Amino acid sequence: MIKVLVVDDSAFMRKMLSDMLSSHPDITVVDKARNGRDGLEKIEQHKPDVVTLDVEMPVMTGIEALEEIMKTTRTPAIMVSSVTKEGAETTMRAMELGAFDFIAKPSGAISLDIDKVKDDLIEKVLHASKVSRKKLTPAPKRTDEKPKRIERIQRPDFSLEPGPSGKREVLGKTIVAIGTSTGGPKALQRVLTALPENFPFPIIIVQHMPKGFTRSLSERLNSLSAISVKEAEEGDILKKGVAYIAPGGYHLKVRRAGTSVGIHLDQSPLVNGHRPSVDAMFFSLADLHPERVIAVVMTGMGSDGKQGLIRLKQLSKTKAIAESERTSVVFGMPKAAIDTHFVDSVKDLEDISSEILRYC
Known part of the structure; x- marks a missing residue:
């Protein structure tokens, strides 16, 4: 059984993601956390195979939590991001830091949208649970970084x-x-x-x-x-x-x-x-x-x-x-x-x- 921890500051989103994941016979949601700091404590407690991380949260953001995860357990992380310019930029930063992948946050308004996200999320969790944690490393830093247009x-x-x-x-x-x-x-x-x-x-x-x-x-x-x-x-x-x-x-x-x-x-x-x-x-x-x-x-x-x-x-x-x-x-x-x-x-x-x- 694949153990997943869901981390999101929205109670609605925590329930939605948990229900999606629990619908698969090989996945169990071991717990839910409301911010990054709470998530780190529950990673320590439950040692999940995969964690879903909301990008934007109070107390400790998904990016800050991901940085700590990469320094310690390297638990495969799937980021859950809003489709905004800021959300997209932060998600790209998470990919550089070593996140396994990401999904766009479901709107909750259209059932087709939710079903598509559900299939995508489950597929990514199944693959993330099998990935070697040695491969989840941050991208190499460039010392000569010069932004250009x-x-x-x-x-x-x-x-x-x-x-x-x-x-x-x-x-x-x-x-x-x-x-x-x-x-x-x-x-x-x-x-x-x-x-x-x-x-x-x-x-x-x-x-x-x-x-x-x-x-x-x-x-x-x-x-x-x-x-x-x-x-x-x-x-x-x-x-x-x-x-x-x-x-x-x-x-x-x-x-x-x-x-x-x-x-x-x-x-x-x-x-x-x-x-x-x-x-x-x-x-x-x-x-x-x-x-x-x-x-x-x-x-x-x-x-x-x-x-x-x-x-x-x-x-x-x-x-x-x-x-x-x-x-x-x-x-x-x-x-x-x-x-x-x-x-x-x-x-x-x-x-x-x-x-x-x-x-x-």
Whole structure:
């Protein structure tokens, strides 16, 4: 039986989360706490397998409690965050500190919303209970952190080049595509901050994340990276040295825009239960027929990206990199990619950026 402690300052939210979790036969809620300090005392008392932490609480916030947890028990923590700019920014900070994952706080008004959050919460608790606590570590700090604004950096357009026949059936350039899920924010930070400012290709990214959180993720990564990072927008023209993160709730696809490559966002049906989906991005990229793709699949639950990788290998010259089991917080997505036998290299997280540069 998986023991869970629910920490939230709202009695209504404590009951709602507890009821959701208790509906699963393998999960039991051992206790509830009303703030971070109360939560730390009850972690000591009950030694739960997983803790849910409200981000904003009186007496001691979820972030302050998480910092103490990471210094002591490293109990896997799932943050429960409101969909506000401040809530999203704080949640991204929690991911850096070593939280396992997060869920958007259910509204309580729409049953469909509650059911979706319930399934997401239960799935994450089940995976969190199995994660090695050695993998729940804070992201490495950068001593040369210099916040910057993407619009101040001039990046050349990523233009199409005609093939040998003078036609444009094939793009004469490389595009990097990264897919990730649980554990992804910290993994993306590790990879993107290691790339040089003059990185010669555009990067498109799908990180499984609900609407309202991807902008904070992209702004945080942009402030830490030498390359530019932004939340993708409809019609964006790909530029060299810029990483585009799919906004929550939208599939990220690519298409021709004259002599350039543009981004198309849509809300077509979920793929593998996700929107954005890695498969949707990979399928779109394969249909574009670029000369070469560097596809990277990192930590995450499920198998999103598996079918898209197969399509990429069939239609384009693709170098595929998967994160190793040793460093993946959850080995689901990388394992599914490796099982296709189309992955060219399996690398620990700290070696993925150098592997991308090697293929460049």
